Amino acid sequence: MRTDKVHMADSGKLLSQLADRISYLIDIKGNSEWSNVGDLLGRVQGLRQSLFEIKEADLFEEIDRIEDRVSFLEDRVAEKLGPAEIVNIVRSPQRFTLMDILENVYDSYTELGGEGDCNIDPAIVVARATISRRVKNKLYSHQVMVIGHEKGRGEEYRNGGCARPWGNDKALRYMRVAETEGIPIHFYIFTPGSYPIEDYPGAAQQIARNLYVMAKLKVPMVSFISEGGSGGAEAIGVSGLRLMGSRSYYSVISPEGAAAIEGKIREGEKVPRELVKHCAAQLKITAEDNLKLGTVDRIIEEPPLGARRDDFPFFHRLRYEMLRATDEVVLKTKNFRAFRAYALKRREEEGKEVPEDFDLFIGWSLTDLEIERLLEFRLKKYMELGKGYFLENRNILTEGIRKTKIFASKTYYDLRYGLLRPHHRNVQKVIEEVSSEGSVFLRKVTEPVRAAYDFVFPQPERPGKIVRSEGPERKSIFAEEWESYVSPLANEDCTVTCPNASKYGCLDLWVPDLYGEFCGVCPNCGHHFPLEYQWYLENLFDKNSVHEFNDHIASCNPLGFQGYNVRLKKDIKRTGRNSSMITFDAEVWGLRLVVAMLFSNFRGGTVGTAEGEKFVRACDVAGTTRRPLLAYIHSTGGIRIHEGTLGVVQMPKCTLAVREYNDNGGLYIVVYDNNSYAGPVASFLGCSLYQFGMRSSRIGFAGPRVIRETTGQDVPPDYHSAKNALRRGHIQGIWDRREFKKNLHDALMTLGGPNLYYK
Amino acid sequence: MDINLNDLLRRYRSHPFEDYPVETPHTGVVFLKVKEGQTVKGPGGEWLHRPGTLLYVIERERNAKRITALWSGQVSGIRLDIEGQFVEAGELLFSIRHQLDKEEIIDRILTQVLYILPAPQRARYFLAPEISAKMEKQPKEGVSVESGDEVLIMSLMKRDTVISYEGVPGALYKVYFKSGDTVEQGSPLLGICPPDKLQYVQKVIRRIRTEWEK
Structure with missing residues (x-):
């Protein structure tokens, strides 16, 4: 009788496991109709209900039959696992989460900044943990900071791993703690994307801040990606080594989002499943694809259908890989030869079983010199991302001339600013100090004599001379405009209505007046009508001062996205440009600066590898020539989805370039116009210390539709307005187009100091 | 303050409507987009940011202005004779009979x-x-x-x-x-x-x- 009970209990357990396996198959295939798995689940549930009514022998026979069928189906699914199925694996409730990793990979941990639902943002979990390794029967433990997204086990408060801005802020706070304590950071990325709200600190701006800090964080960092949803993943994703599970995805946008854009699906309508599948395949989101593209460094093998909560061999492997990866990041900063030997050994080990023991113990603390090397390696690694995935339309001769020019200008500016300027400044400083000391000394001696003289022969007070500041000669922008450039929009003989007419009673505007004399601004309410980017090139900068560079870098279709080539060619033909970014030298009332401009006509001002590379090179030029860098964003729609994760990695790449430029003393100003959304704002734009918005511009992380679809809440029509961005502290001021040049000049003079460059 | 409430109530009971005249804001050629008796919707959304039903288009100086309903109700007394005609400002096009709720x-x-x-x-x-x-x-x-x-x-x-x-x-x-x-x-x-x-x-x-x- 007793044995029967045990057997019955076993069968209950077996049935429960079978039910889990079948539900998992349903999760992966996305429907219960595939190979009648729904019926199979029904059979298992029927058996569970009538467990004590069936004979034991019959029951086990039936269980065996179902198990065979389930194993067969699992093998079939594993054989043809497409990107859409991988997305379903990652989203399955049976997938392992960060808490499972903390429990199974680390020896012990203490959650920081809250626990469970009592937390500033339960979607982000931060923990101080210990991880140990055995070397020759001796146990060594390491202290690490673990930061990651927690999708939860169905808890609503976890928000599915979508970090709110303050969650990312918490992550940043503890990154700094790790830096203070000198312990490595392990990032675990389990996010479908960041939660798109603009409340302070702002989704985009906080991600940008995180990237900016991570660029120079003085500790080794390793990240593991399970679900890498675009910007949300980048918020805690900059690292020396990026690992990815073999059944994980890393993507610029969710396949559903891409399908809605590609299929031009209207809000509220269902996206066809086939289109989602197609987009998932086009976006190149799997681990193998990302490894090929160079956006991740290593794949960690999972079971054929992905690791689940109770997959202890996988956790064992993950623990080994995290230790190894951290070792590798640390060793890179140490002796080069030691690293090479280590790397060689590592290559031999790949694909083998995870060993129980480590050969040697590697300490993870770094000296100052090693930290310097760590940062250099990180910068170099990110600068290499996306290289080879854009076109450089140049022949050998012109390329040679370009390289010579770069070398010559680098030598000249290094000599001028690196060698002579410090001496000049030191001499000037000494002279200033000596003369001020001397004058104090002389005044002490002469003051009594002078006082006595003044007392005896009093002098009538004379008005002091008025010294006028020798500011630049300022001409009316209107006069210049008529002389040089008038928007072609002004050629139409009609009127337009100001969008604020019902609110402020604006009269209809005659188009030649509006786009000519009024600079596209409603004279009544000040609403800014959009103007083409050429208008700014002609009117914002001094005449003939704009000299474009790197115009040979061109966008292409690195992922072979179907149908994208035609659209790209169309845009190239229509705009006469190769990418949506223009980089040039220019002058504003004699002040020389480097400008990177994103404009809307080319693929909606989206950023891909070509744009990222151009921006990085503009930072280099500004750094070499010691000039301020202006990012003027005519419009940007985010990261170009057709370039997949190659586009996403432009976020950290460009932010690292900005950080390098700023740390070397550069002045970086961002001005947003029209619409600026998503990736670029959440990285190299949002990280700027000085950001300004033009009137009537919109700045944000996600547009209203995405917010509605993600959060289920509507947002007010002015949610992304520049005024609200200013109110939230995302920008420092709102500029009027008619005074753009003056405002820019003032900002350069005020923020830039006497040399427009700090060091 | 000497109001007979019964009279008021009777009045609303017999005619629980408010007629809102739809007049042209300025001169122009009018193209009607609604029909007699058609039900139109006023602005919607939490912040009334979604425009109501398109009522008519008035074009002046090649500027086609789309005029949407500010109240919900039924179109009544539509003047079909002015379709495609030039009208002066303040010309009555039709009324929107808005049914008053409680x-x-x-x-x-x-x-x-x-x-x-x-x-x-x-x-x-x-x-x-x-x-x-x-x-x-x-x-x-x-x-x-x-x-x-x-x-x-x-x-x-x-x-x-x-x-x-x-x-x-x-x-x-x-x-x-x-x-x-x-x-x-x-x-x-x-x-x-x-x-x-x-x-x-x-x-x-x-x-x-x-x-x-x-």
Whole structure:
């Protein structure tokens, strides 16, 4: 009788496991109709209900039959696992989460900044943990900071791993703690994307801040990606080594989002499943694809259908890989030869079983010199991302001339600013100090004599001379405009209505007046009508001062996205440009600066590898020539989805370039116009210390539709307005187009100091 | 204040509509987009940011302006003769017959029955502390005000001015704003009901709430 009970209990357990396996198959295939798995689940549930009514022998026979069928189906699914199925694996409730990793990979941990639902943002979990390794029967433990997204086990408060801005802020706070304590950071990325709200600190701006800090964080960092949803993943994703599970995805946008854009699906309508599948395949989101593209460094093998909560061999492997990866990041900063030997050994080990023991113990603390090397390696690694995935339309001769020019200008500016300027400044400083000391000394001696003289022969007070500041000669922008450039929009003989007419009673505007004399601004309410980017090139900068560079870098279709080539060619033909970014030298009332401009006509001002590379090179030029860098964003729609994760990695790449430029003393100003959304704002734009918005511009992380679809809440029509961005502290001021040049000049003079460059 | 409430009610019962005339804002050629009897919707969304049904397009100087409905209701008295014609400003095109719901009728009756205290200028308004303390303790109909009572505080440019009530004494029946809101000049702030009419008004409102169909 007793044995029967045990057997019955076993069968209950077996049935429960079978039910889990079948539900998992349903999760992966996305429907219960595939190979009648729904019926199979029904059979298992029927058996569970009538467990004590069936004979034991019959029951086990039936269980065996179902198990065979389930194993067969699992093998079939594993054989043809497409990107859409991988997305379903990652989203399955049976997938392992960060808490499972903390429990199974680390020896012990203490959650920081809250626990469970009592937390500033339960979607982000931060923990101080210990991880140990055995070397020759001796146990060594390491202290690490673990930061990651927690999708939860169905808890609503976890928000599915979508970090709110303050969650990312918490992550940043503890990154700094790790830096203070000198312990490595392990990032675990389990996010479908960041939660798109603009409340302070702002989704985009906080991600940008995180990237900016991570660029120079003085500790080794390793990240593991399970679900890498675009910007949300980048918020805690900059690292020396990026690992990815073999059944994980890393993507610029969710396949559903891409399908809605590609299929031009209207809000509220269902996206066809086939289109989602197609987009998932086009976006190149799997681990193998990302490894090929160079956006991740290593794949960690999972079971054929992905690791689940109770997959202890996988956790064992993950623990080994995290230790190894951290070792590798640390060793890179140490002796080069030691690293090479280590790397060689590592290559031999790949694909083998995870060993129980480590050969040697590697300490993870770094000296100052090693930290310097760590940062250099990180910068170099990110600068290499996306290289080879854009076109450089140049022949050998012109390329040679370009390289010579770069070398010559680098030598000249290094000599001028690196060698002579410090001496000049030191001499000037000494002279200033000596003369001020001397004058104090002389005044002490002469003051009594002078006082006595003044007392005896009093002098009538004379008005002091008025010294006028020798500011630049300022001409009316209107006069210049008529002389040089008038928007072609002004050629139409009609009127337009100001969008604020019902609110402020604006009269209809005659188009030649509006786009000519009024600079596209409603004279009544000040609403800014959009103007083409050429208008700014002609009117914002001094005449003939704009000299474009790197115009040979061109966008292409690195992922072979179907149908994208035609659209790209169309845009190239229509705009006469190769990418949506223009980089040039220019002058504003004699002040020389480097400008990177994103404009809307080319693929909606989206950023891909070509744009990222151009921006990085503009930072280099500004750094070499010691000039301020202006990012003027005519419009940007985010990261170009057709370039997949190659586009996403432009976020950290460009932010690292900005950080390098700023740390070397550069002045970086961002001005947003029209619409600026998503990736670029959440990285190299949002990280700027000085950001300004033009009137009537919109700045944000996600547009209203995405917010509605993600959060289920509507947002007010002015949610992304520049005024609200200013109110939230995302920008420092709102500029009027008619005074753009003056405002820019003032900002350069005020923020830039006497040399427009700090060091 | 000598209003016969029964007459008012009868009037609304026999004609529970408000006709809003749709007139051209300026000269231009009109292209109608609605038909006689068509039901149109007013602006929607939490912030009334979704425009209502497109009513007509008026084109002047090659600027085709799309005019949408500001009220929901039915199109009536449409002038089909002006379709595609040039019209002057203020030309009546049609009316939107808007069916009043219970709350709108109550509002309309209250504005006629109550003594309304309007906002003297555009500013932020707060209820006087004594009044709000009284309102917390008892229903607002029980809070009575008399001429000379300090009822409101107007906050403008960091200056707080106390506003005294001048009018017939009565119960504070309706507060039209939230404390701290900015109220436009002339908009109603408080509605005061004379004590002799209080019970009668309450009875009528109860009747509307229970008996009115929509």
